[in-house]
Amino acid sequence: MESTPAFTPASDGIVVVDKPAGMTSHTVVARIRKLAGTRKVGHAGTLDPMATGVLIAGLNRATRLLGHLQLADKSYDATIRLGATTTTDDAEGEIVATAPVDGVTAEAISAAVEGFRGEISQVPSQVSAIKVDGRRAYARVRAGEEVALKARAVTVSRYDILDVRPEAGGISVDVSVDCSSGTYIRALARDLGAELGVGGHLTALRRTRVGSFDLSSAHSLESLAKSFDWLPIADVAAGTFPRYDADEAEAAAIRTGRPLPGLNLPPGQTAMFAPDGTFLALYEPHGPVAKPTAVFVG
Incomplete structure (x- = not known):
């Protein structure tokens, strides 16, 4: 190697x-x-x-x-604190409401989590980086403005409960999540607390995969x-996309982004390499012609 x-x-x-x-x-x-x-x-x-x-x-x-x-697909390990709502949906914000959690059982938490698996409609956290009229939502919130963000469809393919720990004044829930790009784990924490009627926010977040x-x-x-x-x-291109090793004539055409007629590439993008192993470009099929989506040399 x-x-x-x-x-x-x-x-x-x-x-x-x-x-x-x-x-x-x-x-x-x-x-x-x-x-x-x-x-x-x-x-x-x-x-x-x-x-x-x-x-x-x-x-x-x-x-x-x-x-x-x-x-697009990402994985996270997180800790959700039930029993308190914050301004930012995480531990960095100010607590704005609290509720007793005496009646919240592990079974109730598990049942509530079930409703957030699959394709769901999620309202992003108000302190997200989403732009509202040209400015980031978090900047508007920090300036004292009210921000109303629209719900968006996201996919949560895995939402596992790892541990439930009753603590003084609340319950900490460790979870592991696989989700689509655009999913806010803070919003999952907020919405789980809302579903259980006690409020919730995120206290720890670690992204384990992108x-x-x-x-x-x-x-x-x-x-x-x-x-x-x-x-x-x-190495990244070869490990991510199908690979095509071009001959010298093809490589010369690829370097200038010219279409390649009669090249039978698989659907989607293919990484194009020169005879010396240089990564040249990404190409994709357009009928009988392969055309560039991005050229990285020249």
Whole structure:
């Protein structure tokens, strides 16, 4: 097995970060820019400052690849606190209402969770990053404005209860969730508390997976400072999409984004490689012709 080449400021690839608590995703990107020695760093899937876990950063040309990767499905481990409602639906907000939880049983919690599995209609948290008339919802809330967000369809494919712990003044519920992009775990906590009639908010959140990238491939910022572990763009493309190895003539056409007639590609996007192993582009079939969706060289 070939080892990963040393990273240089001109390298194209991704870094899977295990984001620490108390840091914004933007701050993580700034740290990666400094460690990588390049300004061209972007990320996919923002995490709140309170949250930890998988955050994917693209380096140089790989920032454009992020939008093509299959990153819609995500997994989280979380703790929900029943018995109190907060302004932000998580522990960073102010408590605005409390309720006794004496009558809330583990069986009642399990029955309530059942109603949030599958495709559901969810109103995002008011302090989400969704834009309302050009401004982020959280910015409007922090400015004292009332924000009304529309419900949206999301899919919760797994919502498992791991532990139920009665505590002083409330109940903590540890859960594990698989969901589609756009699902707010804070909203799941809020809505579970509302369904049980006692209120609820999120007290801990850890993202364990984004698409095919999970914590097993994630690195802390401290470890990245010692050894910058990254995934070259060619490896990511080959591991994500069907691969086509072009000949020299085809590679020359691909480098300039020209259509390739008579090329029988599978449905969806295919990663196109030059004879020397360079990742060139993503192509997809359009009838008898293969056309580019993104070219990464030239």
